[in-house]
Amino acid sequence: MIQRFIRTLVGAAVVAAFAGSAAAQDSKVADELAKYREALADGNPADLLEVKGAALWAEKRGPKNASLEQCDFGLGPGKLDGAYAQLPRYFKDTGKVMDVESRLVHCMVTLQGFKQEDVTKQWFSKPGTESDIEALVTFIGAKSNGMPINVPATHPEEKKMYQIGEYVFYRRSGPQDFSCAICHGQDGKRIRLQELGNLTTKEGAGTAMKTWPSYRVSQGAVWTMERRLIDCMRQARFPEPKYLSDSIIALQVYLQKNATGTVMETPGIKR
Amino acid sequence: MAANPMKIRANNKDGVTEVKVLISHEMETGQRKDASGAIVPAWFITDLTAKHNDRLVLGAEFGTAVSKNPYLAFRFKGGAKGDKIVVSWKDNKGETRTDEAAIA
Amino acid sequence: MKKLMFAALCAALAQTALAQERTPSGKAVAKNPVSAEAEQVFRNSFRPDNPKYWMSRLEQDDAMKLCGQYKDNPPAAVRQKIELAQKATIRYPVDGKLMGKWQEGEKIAAHGRGGHIGFIQPDAPMTPRGGNCYACHQLAAKEVAYGTIGPSLHHFGKLRGNSDDIVKYAYDKIYNSNAFNACTNMPRFGLHNWLTPEEITHVVAFLMDPESPVNKD
Amino acid sequence: MNNQRRTVLKSGSGAALLGILAAAGIIKPGMALAEWNKAAFEAKSMADTLKALGAGSPADSKDVQVTGPDIAENGAVVPVGVSSTLPNVTMVAILIEKNPNALAASFTLPEGTEANVQTRVKMGQTSNVYALVKSDGKFFMATKEIKVTLGGCGG
Numbered sequence: 001m002i003q004r005f006i007r008t009l010v011g012a013a014v015v016a017a018f019a020g021s022a023a024a025q026d027s028k029v030a031d032e033l034a035k036y037r038e039a040l041a042d043g044n045p046a047d048l049l050e051v052k053g054a055a056l057w058a059e060k061r062g063p064k065n066a067s068l069e070q071c072d073f074g075l076g077p078g079k080l081d082g083a084y085a086q087l088p089r090y091f092k093d094t095g096k097v098m099d100v101e102s103r104l105v106h107c108m109v110t111l112q113g114f115k116q117e118d119v120t121k122q123w124f125s126k127p128g129t130e131s132d133i134e135a136l137v138t139f140i141g142a143k144s145n146g147m148p149i150n151v152p153a154t155h156p157e158e159k160k161m162y163q164i165g166e167y168v169f170y171r172r173s174g175p176q177d178f179s180c181a182i183c184h185g186q187d188g189k190r191i192r193l194q195e196l197g198n199l200t201t202k203e204g205a206g207t208a209m210k211t212w213p214s215y216r217v218s219q220g221a222v223w224t225m226e227r228r229l230i231d232c233m234r235q236a237r238f239p240e241p242k243y244l245s246d247s248i249i250a251l252q253v254y255l256q257k258n259a260t261g262t263v264m265e266t267p268g269i270k271r
Numbered sequence: 272m273a274a275n276p277m278k279i280r281a282n283n284k285d286g287v288t289e290v291k292v293l294i295s296h297e298m299e300t301g302q303r304k305d306a307s308g309a310i311v312p313a314w315f316i317t318d319l320t321a322k323h324n325d326r327l328v329l330g331a332e333f334g335t336a337v338s339k340n341p342y343l344a345f346r347f348k349g350g351a352k353g354d355k356i357v358v359s360w361k362d363n364k365g366e367t368r369t370d371e372a373a374i375a
Numbered sequence: 376m377k378k379l380m381f382a383a384l385c386a387a388l389a390q391t392a393l394a395q396e397r398t399p400s401g402k403a404v405a406k407n408p409v410s411a412e413a414e415q416v417f418r419n420s421f422r423p424d425n426p427k428y429w430m431s432r433l434e435q436d437d438a439m440k441l442c443g444q445y446k447d448n449p450p451a452a453v454r455q456k457i458e459l460a461q462k463a464t465i466r467y468p469v470d471g472k473l474m475g476k477w478q479e480g481e482k483i484a485a486h487g488r489g490g491h492i493g494f495i496q497p498d499a500p501m502t503p504r505g506g507n508c509y510a511c512h513q514l515a516a517k518e519v520a521y522g523t524i525g526p527s528l529h530h531f532g533k534l535r536g537n538s539d540d541i542v543k544y545a546y547d548k549i550y551n552s553n554a555f556n557a558c559t560n561m562p563r564f565g566l567h568n569w570l571t572p573e574e575i576t577h578v579v580a581f582l583m584d585p586e587s588p589v590n591k592d
Numbered sequence: 593m594n595n596q597r598r599t600v601l602k603s604g605s606g607a608a609l610l611g612i613l614a615a616a617g618i619i620k621p622g623m624a625l626a627e628w629n630k631a632a633f634e635a636k637s638m639a640d641t642l643k644a645l646g647a648g649s650p651a652d653s654k655d656v657q658v659t660g661p662d663i664a665e666n667g668a669v670v671p672v673g674v675s676s677t678l679p680n681v682t683m684v685a686i687l688i689e690k691n692p693n694a695l696a697a698s699f700t701l702p703e704g705t706e707a708n709v710q711t712r713v714k715m716g717q718t719s720n721v722y723a724l725v726k727s728d729g730k731f732f733m734a735t736k737e738i739k740v741t742l743g744g745c746g747g
Contacts, residue, residue: 029519035661039671043712045340047278048295124495127311128297160409167413170446172439174432175490175569176562177553181447183524183560183745191510191522192743193665217669218744220339230495235745238421239429240493245420250413271665271743287706300714302692317628329709330700334633336691338669338712347705487746507746519663520741 033193037270046138046215046222046267053139056132062112071107073100073140084144085264088253090155097161099252101226102244104136123243125221134213137224141213141266148263149209151256158253161246165254168247169199178236180251184208194271205258211268218271225252279372281356288350288374290321290328292343292358300335316341319360323350350374406444422494429492442558449557457557465550465565468572473546473579474537480581481515481588483574484508490569504569506549506578511560514581515588524560532583533590545579632695638722641687641694642731647724650731653678658686658723658736659710667717667740673710674699678727681707690719698724715740 057068073083074091088099094106101123108114125131153162172179183191184199197204212225223231229248230241241248275295282289294316301313313335321329328347350356352374359369407413418433438457441449449457467473486505491498508514511524514531535541548555550565550572564570570578581587632644642648659673674684684707685698696713707725715721718739725732 025516025519029663032661032663033665036663036665036671039661040669043291043293043342043344045293045295045342048275048293048340051278052275127299127303128314160412163407163409164413164416167407167410167443168417171414171417171435171443173435175567177439177442177567178562179443179447185447186524189522189524191524191745192520193522193741194743196524217338218666220668234491234493234496237490237492238432239425240422240495241420242422247417247420250416327702328705329702332628332633332698334693334695334697336688336693336696336714338714342671342710342712344673344710345699345705346708349704485742487742505746509742510746519739520743 029193040217040269044215044267044269046213046269049135049138049215049222050142050267052130053135053137056136057139062108062114064111064113066111066113068104068107068111068136070111071104073103080140080143082144082147082150084141084266085147085149086151088151088158088161088249088256090157097155097157097249097253099225099244099249100137100140101133101224102249104133104140105244120243124224124227127220134222134224134227138213138222138267141264144264145266146263148261149206149256149259151253151260153253153257161250161253162257164247165250165252168251169254174237176237178238180232199255199258202258202261205255206262209255209259210262210264211266211270213266214268214270216270222267274366274368277358277360277368277370279356279358279370281350281372281374283350283352283374287346287348288323288354288356289346290344290356290358292321292341294319294341294343294360294368296339296341296360296362298333298335298337298339298341302335314362314364316360316362319343319358321345322357323347324355328356410444425493432492438553438557445558447558447560454557458554461551461557461563461566462547462554464563465547465554466572467546468576473542473576474583475573475576475578475580477577477580477584477587477589479574480577480579483570483578484514484581485518506564506570506574508578516592517588528582529589531589532585532587537583537585542579542583545582546575549575549578629698632698633693635695636693638687638689638694642724645685645695645698645724647726647731650724650733653725653732653734656723656725656732656734658721658734658738659708660738662736663739663741664715665741665743667715669712670715670738670740671710671712672696672721672738673708674723674725675709676707676723676725676727676732678707678725678732680728681725683724683726684709685724686711686713687722687724688713688715688719689722690717691715694722 060067070077073080074086074089075083084100087103088097090097091103098106105116105120108119109116122129122131123133125134153159169180180199183196184204187198187201187204189196197208199205199208212228213222215222226243226248229251230243233241277295278293280291296316297314298316299311299314301310303311305311315335315337316333319331319333320327329345331343333341354374355371356374357369357371359367361367421430438461441453441457445453483506486503487507487510489498489502489504509518509521511522513521513527513529516529549570551563552559552561553563562569565572565575582589584590629644632641635641635644642650655678656676657674659675660671664670672686674686676684681701683698683700686696687694688696697711699709701707715738718737720735721738722733722735
């Protein structure tokens with residue numbers, strides 16, 4: 001007991017010594033970073049993509065020469081206001097829990113007659129090659145701006161996906177022993193200069209989820225949530241997940257349920 | 272590929288009009304390599320003009336260091352609600368685009 | 376007495392790290408009721424064209440499995456079992472020298488690439504693997520872009536001196552962090568061959584050497 | 593074409609026709625300015641760039657400012673601007689010392705346009721950034737260091 005007390009004392013002293021020296025420099029860095037983020041916020045290139053997405057939504061395309069205007073994201077055909085904030089959810093017609101991207105692709109296949117492999121070939125943009133899916137998801141996401149995330153995951157299939165998502169969140173592997181929880185399981189941490197949300201809490205998950213889709217200045221592109229999560233797996237040094245695969249959807253159920261109640265601010269802009 | 276439209280916002284306050292422009296453009300530096308290791312040729316906006324009705328209010332020349340999807344903000348005296356702001360750009364491949372907005 | 380002091384110091388170091396990580400309440404976490412199915416779903420969620428040797432990165436050793444099962448907060452007995460097993464994995468450079476060149480260590484600490492696979496943005500085949508220490512730790516004062524997932528290591532050597540025991544502690548911790556703190560966030564750099572024993576000695580020097588920017592400024 | 597037209601109308605600019613005509617090369621946008629200054633944009637050093645701009649060695653001025661944050665979270669997008677309280681400013685430019693080509697952008701300011709322009713630039717690394725201003729026919733300059741930080745997971 002006494003030994004434990006001494007440990008704590010020494011530990012606390014060392015921590016305190018560190019905290020003092022760097023504080024002044026750190027607060028200056030934090031101020032300038034806040035200015036940087038503020039300067040970016042006014043003038044988000046994602047707005048340009050949103051306009052493009054709106055046009056693609058209404059345009060008659062594909063073998064069936066149909067628009068996407070009858071696509072049902074869970075609130076009824078063509079009802080987009082607040083739909084993104086309530087995904088993923090269980091869909092009776094497919095018998096599956098789907099996220100915004102799997103549902104969108106489903107509509108492009110069923111309503112417009114595209115082949116899934118064709119329409120997902122360009123699921124994210126590269127310099128000089130735009131992605132219809134990126135534009136459409138930006139547009140659909142923006143239709144939930146200002147609305148609360150609401151994924152209660154009460155349907156048994158949704159509940160199961162939540163549990164699968166939680167399992168994946170804590171599952172460690174790879175040459176760095178990584179899981180999602182390593183970086184996103186604690187409050188008030190940052191990686192380099194970027195704040196890391198504690199995605200197991202409402203506040204952390206909410207802060208993270210409310211701004212997607214988001215324009216990433218380091219990438220020069222809007223990233224969808226699938227893109228975000230698949231790249232997290234790359235950073236964890238895992239092999240590459242399949243686009244629209246179940247563990248990516250399950251992670252979204254886990255995160256969206258945790259974030260439920262947070263008001264959307266999308267499209268976002270970040271590093 | 273036809274260029275996407277710009278987003279132009281113009282607001283008049285106390286006789287000064289503030290214009291903010293967002294442009295959809297790759298702004299390739301000519302120094303990046305693609306997956307196969309080949310240099311991606313430079314492709315960037317070189318010139319831009321902004322006019323209030325028919326009067327030039329800003330001329331700009333860009334190099335490759337201007338960010339992808341360029342952003343521009345400036346202020347000029349005059350302009351009234353409803354007046355037209357017309358922005359045009361031209362890139363090094365000769366492609367051009369013109370969009371306009373009304374002062375709010 | 377000296378031994379005791381060292382033990383206390385080591386304990387303090389471990390405690391410093393712990394204080395910034397999870398509180399080790401050891402509270403048992405109920406096993407995820409769908410874990411068997413979830414494991415199947417996870418493994419089936421990767422592209423079929425990932426080569427086998429990439430997919431092998433998804434295999435888990437006992438420590439990984441247990442940490443996941445207990446959400447990184449195992450009960451005391453499990454914790455102890457993991458730490459003992461991990462301690463036994465530590466290997467040393469053939470020449471026995473644990474202090475390398477701090478200049479090399481500085482590069483390893485700042486470098487965050489290497490080992491990325493997949494089809495979208497893999498690293499070029501021979502990209503050296505970095506330690507990426509700054510992602511989680513403050514080190515040299517001049518680098519402002521440091522993370523806080525791990526404790527600050529600024530003045531690491533200056534605060535602790537560079538006795539053989541401390542040098543060995545630093546080496547061991549980098550080689551296999553779980554030998555000291557089961558289910559810590561820190562990778563097991565040596566165990567996975569992410570860094571070679573020689574590279575680890577360079578990082579040790581970056582932390583310990585009085586001339587290293589970690590201790591100088 | 594139809595799709596683009598609707599997009600433009602929806603975004604409230606209504607310049608579809610102009611855009612289409614311009615894209616088709618039927619009319620040319622009003623480039624009533626001098627040709628793009630190739631020599632200045634292709635110059636590498638600060639000195640060569642200033643020379644190509646006809647600026648010689650400008651005096652430092654407290655009345656010129658490089659605006660924007662001192663730290664960039666990413667070098668691909670660094671918000672930076674020039675502002676000045678000097679009279680009759682007809683031209684401003686942004687120069688980045690350590691970029692492969694120092695000149696990032698230059699602006700012609702007709703009478704009535706304020707000497708206050710903001711844009712976003714790429715920076716390969718931490719560097720001094722210069723604001724160059726032409727006032728009453730003479731050149732003035734100001735500088736500040738903008739730090740480009742490494743961010744995120746590191747790869």
